Amino acid sequence: MGDLRLMKGNEALAEAAIRAGCQAYFGYPITPQSEILEYLADEGRKRGMIVLQAESEVASINMVYGASGAGARVMTSSSSPGISLMQEGISYIAAAELPCLVVNVNRGGPGLGTIQPSQGDYFQATKGGGHGDYRLIVLAPSSVQEMADFVYDAFDLADKYRNPVMILADGALGQMMEKVEFRDYNPADHIPPKPWATTGKPPTREANVITSLHIQPEKMEQINLRLQEKYRQVTAEETRFETVQTGDAEFVLVAYGLVARIAHRAVELARSEGIRAGLLRPVTLYPFPAKPLRDLAQRVHGMLVVEMNAGQMVEDVRLSVEGRVPVAFHGRMGGIVPSPEEILAKLKNMMTTVEQHAEAR
Amino acid sequence: MENVLLEEELEQFECVYEKPDTLKEARFHYCPGCGHSTVHHVLMEVVEEMGIQSETIGVAPVGCAVFAYNYMNVDMQEAAHGRASAAALAIKRILPDRYVYAYQGDGDLAAIGTAETIHTCNRGENILIVFINNAIYGMTGGQMAPTTLLGMKTSTSPTGRTVETAGYPLKITEVVATLPGTYYVTRQSVHTPNAVRQLKKALTKSFQYQKEKRGTCFVEIVSNCPSGWKMTPVQANEWMEKNMFPVYPPGDIKIPK
Secondary structure, rough: OOEEEEEHHHHHHHHHHHEEEEEEEEEOOOOOOOOHHHHHHHHHHHHHOOOOOOOHHHHHHHHHHHHHHHHHHHEEEHHHHHHOOHHHHHHHHHHOOOEEEEEEEEEEOOOOOOOOOOOOOOOHHHHOOOOOOOOOOEEEOHHHHHHHHHHHHHHHHHHHHOOEEEEEEEEEHHHOEEEEEEEEOHHHHHHOOOOOOOOOOOOOOOOOOOOOOOOOOOHHHHHHHHHHHHHHHHHHHHHOOEEEOOOOOOOOEEHHHHHHHHHHHHHHHHOOOOOOOOEEEEEEEEOOHHHHHHHHHOOOOEEEEEOOOOHHHHHHHHHHHOOOOOOOEEEEOOOOOOOOHHHHHHHHHHHHHHHHHHHHH | OOOHHHHHHOOOOOOOOOOOOOOOOOOOOOOOOHHHHHHHHHHHHHHHHHOHHHHHEEEEEEOOHHHHOOOOOOEEEOOOOHHHHHHHHHHHOOHHHHHHEEEEHHHHHHHHHHHHHHHHHHHHHHHHHEEEEOOOOOOOOOOOOOOOOOOOOOOOOOOOOOOOHHHOOOOOHHHHHHHEEEEEEEEEEEHHHHHHHHHHHHHHHHHHHHHHOOOOOEEEEEEEHHHOOOOOOHHHHHHHHHHHHHHOOOOEOOOOO
16 A cells, blocks of 8 residues: 655655655755755655755756766756756766656746746757757656656656656646655666666776767767667657547547646536547657547547647647647646636637538538 | 887886776877876876776766776766766765766866856865866867966967956866865876876875865866967977966965864
8 A cells, every 4th residue: 555645746756756766866946846855855865865955957967967877866856947957968868878857847938937837848848958869758747646656657767768757747736735645666676777887897897988979970870870769669668648538529638737637627518518528638748649649630620739838739739630630729828827618618719610611611 | 010129129128117907998089298198197097006996986078088988997977068076976975985086177177167166166075176277178179268378379369368358367276275175175287207296196195085085175287288279298388387387386275284
């Protein structure tokens, strides 16, 4: 049996990190995620974790690089502006194929923006964010329970693929309190041996080197090809999504994270009015559930993507369905969270437009 | 053919000096006369003589020494520009019984990485920082460094560094010496056999202090850049003594009480 608690999302995530055997945390305070650092500085240290409040997010991510390279299970967390500062380091970590967890509790931007929830960092999270051709595995929780659950998954995926994994949450998920049950998890059963780590060279092996520098173009291209092959494997094996009442749906909402929960309520409201609505919720934002969306597009009349941004994931949805169905978008920004009623109204608008198009044909 | 004869001739001599096992077989890519290869050599000799090869982890910078891991036969990481001390201290926190050093140039340590340098030293992270100061950006082709001397010509200070446009040479070693976290701060050079012996002592002491968990040890090496300075190696060393030493005088800056 697990352990049932009432906690903030940020605290639940931090508690799960301790239970997942995270050995070290390096981070810098920023709202709305500072509870992660605070919780670990207290509870994490008590339970043996190395917790260092760094001088900046730039330093934090490079400490993560060093510690991961030394073989540790390690993480950092921040919110949007801080994650922007980390991008160079994340690119190095991806290129050097070091496992780690990076948590982004997304706040509204651009610039200093607002401390309220947002999904404005979708592009940054899923398209690389830093320089060069690399990808993060991106998990998008939609509840405090998942803020905890995805930590174990993130560390395991990071180790399995030797790739940085991002948990992309938002300010609301970080701050709200819900019940959360901590699963039984024994890190020793999950953390693999790391013979590549720089732990000190015994006479029996060559020196281990962790680097992302390959000055020969042919070598650098080979490394890129190998990384791309890894990302294809990740896409084939790790794509995760959830559906709600899509079986008979004529119109499908597509939303992730906090907005997926609100969209779920909008589906219930629509159904109560006799509208055959459904929901597809990407759980991994990278890899993106393109195929299930393409399959759905064969049999629904339209899709409405709802995000807390100006329209970012909607581009991936449109690429996925390849023009088979109309894809409408509704977005709120600046820290505004859309309501179920507002989403239902947008859904009805889209239905009207689609029906008018059908009549015109 | 000449090499074969040379090896036969060598057999007639007594071996008084060998490349340490702590250096790999690769030939240094450094320019003739550059101090980097000597410092690599001395550092690795110290690691060998102390018998700590299997316990030592190094961090290479971005700059001319970016390929240090091709030469130093210890486990190594290559850090992002300026972040070698951040990576090194994290390694040390994970593996507190290992000897960890960051090897950095003046642009890496005293420009883009100043914040990491200051805070690593201020926390007294128990690592060794080896700082090569040749007052120029060598790898990128001779641009002005934070330590470039006033009046010194570089590709980005073509008429000579002026205070008006670029401020003063940054004496970062004196700065870190003021921080309570540093235990041993010294400035050395490698332009004479005696200087090399002094550096060797400084590096040995630094690793001993690290074993005793005393805090950050910081060893600056005032060095040269014949290519960037557009001089022969001999001219470069003479220029260094005449112009660099008055601003960056060799010697201990902070010694344990």
